[in-house]
Amino acid sequence: MSTLIWLHEDALRGDHPVFKAAGEGAEAVFIWDDAYFKSEGYSFKRLVFIYELLAALDITCLQGETAQVLDSYAKGRDIYVPETPNPHFKAIISELRNSHNVTAVPDVPLVIVPDDVDLRRFFRFWNKAKKSALSPSVGPLL
């Protein structure tokens, strides 16, 4: 059985490193989750924009509640997912890990900085990140 890529709304493109990590033949899915969209307060404008980005991708779209649909559709397959700070998605990933192998894949970074970089105010961060930000791309982390 092919592996599954859960492409969520933070990573709607076909060359995210998650595709390479999942390997050839992986099936990408997007869950059109009305309850989630409502909880985020999205208006029709945003839904149209997301829909049009999906139309450009080779992806299976499923409508329903994300955690439930993923669990049911994956049927135990390995799942690859783009890394995200979204707490709702992180909770779903955590839950899926009870019954599936789930790998979160980071996107190509803008800057490389130490994990303990000072985030108290932007310009402290900028002073540490500037050199990396103004250098050529380092490419994918994985």
Place this chain on the structure above:
Amino acid sequence: MTSKELIKFTPLKSDNTQDVLSAVRALSPWAEGEASSIRGNMAQMREAVLAIDPTAYGRTRNHLDGAVTQLSPFIRHGALTLDEVRNVAIEKVGPKEAEKFVQQLTWRDYWQRLYEKYPERIWHDVEDYKTGFGPNDYADQMPDDILSAQTGTACINQFLEQLLETGWIHNHVRLYLAAYICHWRRVKWQVGARFFLTHLLDGDPASNNLSWQWVASTFSHKPYFFNLDNVSKYSGPDINTKFNANKEIAGSYEALSERLFPYMEPKR
């Protein structure tokens, strides 16, 4: 639930706008409002990436008609990476000339790191207000005249109309609206942040909410506010900045500060 019961659909790859809108309405009939003229069109995105002008951006970015890219909705939803945009900018003009542009990209990276590390900050005050008011002095509801773009201030109404209609407004306009809602109308920043997340195509919990906190002063040393002269300086002739139509925001910074923040302790 079995996989047979799952509702599967294939998004239309159609140039016919009406077909696409009908398909989205059928999927989510609950969604309010109309579509924006800004679309999730990847060909248009590519054109915009090629048209990036970091030099003009550095010079004009604070002006409402400045050389901004409007790529933010694509970046927000991961259709385009900060990395790629940075690479294009540096390739075009070199790192020194692209610095202002790349610094603004880095703001998004910074907000995302905060979101990852402190998710609770997205909806809670990072620090106390420095306005002389406490959280309970701010309203929990958005006033109707703001929701309908019918306030007593002409330029604010124009900015609100643009937000409601297109889902995209210039960063400077975001600051004007946030300051107006938070400080002139004394509405909780959370209420304003939610309003923006509903209408902005690029609305992102981290960039949006932490910027609202920056304006509110719960994530900065002082509240951000502006005056009519500032709007006049940065806007074009299409924005009504006549005194009589914008009295509420007219005046010197000192006079406005006394009016908006009568209990704020003076900086030593």
